[in-house]
Amino acid sequence: MRRPILCAKQHAPSAIAAGDIRFEKRHVVVIQPPKSTPDAPWPVSVVSELVRDWIARLGSVWIEGELTGWSIRGGHAYGKIKDLDADATLSVTAWRSVVQRLDGEFKQGDRVIASIKPDFWVKGGTLSMQVSDLRHVGLGDLLERLERLRKQLAAEGLFADERKKPLPFLPGTIGLITGRESDAEKDVRRNSELRWPAVQFRTIHTPVQGERTVAEVSAALRELDADPEVDVIIVARGGGDFQHLLPFSDESLVRLVATLSTPVVSAIGHEADRPILDDVADLRASTPTDAAKRVVPDVAEELAGVQQARARILQRIVDRVRSESNALESLVSRPALANPSWIIDQRGEELMRASQRGEELITRRIDREHDRLDSLARHLRGLSPQGTLERGYSIVERVDGDAKSLVTGWQDAPASTELRIRTADGRISASSLGGEAIITPGAPDGATEANVE
Known part of the structure; x- marks a missing residue:
């Protein structure tokens, strides 16, 4: 069967009515009015028909995105499919006949591919996307994409240990990003306050799954990083389905974390297929409870450590005093300290002997020089004229x-x-x-x- 070819013919506006489209041999003839002017405006129905016809030319297309706002009313399904990267969303509708033949159940947050056909409703002037097929994105495909992104970020050095910032020993204020009234928030706060009752929190509640997660978590990270009182940031979520954790592997989010000056702790709590946030964060905690233990020191343990250190210091002081006392007793037992005049007497005798030796040496030296002088005088006299006489x-x-x-x-x-x-x-x-x-x-x-x- 040959498809008709769309073409147009111009007629006067008064001759055009809604639906004035007819087949002539292999051509679909759209009766099109001349250029509109203030004196010759187009009827609304004509514009609506033209819009519908042009949209119908797009035909069916396959799209991929995240399913949001999915609900079923009267057997029909209504929802939105959000772009995975850009800020763009399409409203979609699946009629009862399509819903009945869909394979599996769908819910908000699912990653899907859909065959849709745009349809313009002339009477109401609205555009809708009619779903003819809807499928879940395969888990293997998602894992492959995440692995490629993980390798790319690793090659750029975002996971390197040397760029990870150390956590403060005792944070003054902890920034907490988590869902409102979530178990993750309760676990972090309860365990932190049990370990150190004086710890302070600045909590920002955000969605932890769904289309708004990346944008709101990113905004919260920027806000807490700009707060000079926040010493460390915990991003907490109590585990969940793998697809629900996909926002924490979003490339823009993990790149943002890599640029922050405040240390970030990832406490998403998914052991099997951890999100990329775990790799780029300065510390990965297995659960929100583990995050509290890793970030906040235990006051009981610290006090015990202080007591042990104090005991070690006191013992070292006692050992040093005992050692010095033994050394002092050893010194006192020596003759010089037992009888201090002993060394003076000993040195006095040595001084007297040295003095006597000095006097003897001086006397002998004087005698030798005197004899030498007499000899020289006699020799000189013998050589003098008087001696000759x-x-x-x-x-x-x-x-x-x-x-x-x-x-x-x-x-x-x-x-x-x-x-x-x-x-x-x-x-x-x-x-x-x-x-x-x-x-x-x-x-x-x-x-x-x-x-x-």
């Missing part, structure tokens, strides 16, 4: 008036020369009788002797 030698001087000259040879004292002879103890006046040369055996050439009267 004392050995029997004399000095002969020629007297010429007041002038004096030394006689070194017989020729210096001819006859009648007035002489003065100097001895060791005086002078002798004499007169030369003349002289002659005397050869002295062994004497140098020219040595002579002279006669003196």
Whole structure:
């Protein structure tokens, strides 16, 4: 069977009525009015028919999203399918005949694919999406997508240990993001207050499943991170179906957590298929109760630790005092401390012996130097002119008036020369009788002797 081809023909507005569409051979002829003007406006029915026809050309399409607001009334199903990433939603309707042949039950939060056909209701001017088939997205497909995202984020370093922030030892205020009146909130608060009664909370209630979860949890994270009094943030949910936890694997949410300056604890409580938030958070807690235990110290344990530390300190003080007392007793038992004058007497005797040795050394040194000085004096005297005179030698001087000259040879004292002879103890006046040369055996050439009267 050949499909008809849509075409249009222009006619006067007065000649057009709703539903003026006819088949001519293989063509669907849409009677279309000329361009509208203030003087020649289009009837509402014409516009409605044109809108319906153009929408009908889209035909059936398959879409994927999260099922929200799903309800059944009078056998018909009404709901919305929200885009998984963008902020876009379509209202859908499944008639009773379609609902009866659907495989399985559907509820809010389910990830689905649907075959829909847009339909414009001319009379009411509304657009609806007619569901002809509705299916759950396979769990394996979801897991595969999450695993790809997990690997991508891991490759970017968002799960690295070095970027995880340490938790404070004792948080002043804990930021808590959880569902209103949820068991998760009760578990976190009760266990935290049991461990440390003075702990403070700033709680923001958000949806923990469904289409608003990502947006509201993200807004709560930003608000708590901007609060300077909040020291740590706990995101808590009490487990649940795998698909209900999918918002906590949303890429925009986990990337936001990676940028926060406040430590984040993930307490979603799903062991088998944990959400990606567990990997990017600074700490993963298995349950909300575990989160309270990991974030808040136990006052009883801390007091016990303080008591143990105090006991260890006291014991060390006692041991140190005992050790020092033993050392002091050992010192006191020594002779020097038992009889303090003993060491003075001992050192006094050593000082006296040293003094005596010093005096003896000085005396011997003085005696040696005195003997050496005497020897040098004798040697010096022997070498001096006076010493020579004392050995029997004399000095002969020629007297010429007041002038004096030394006689070194017989020729210096001819006859009648007035002489003065100097001895060791005086002078002798004499007169030369003349002289002659005397050869002295062994004497140098020219040595002579002279006669003196």
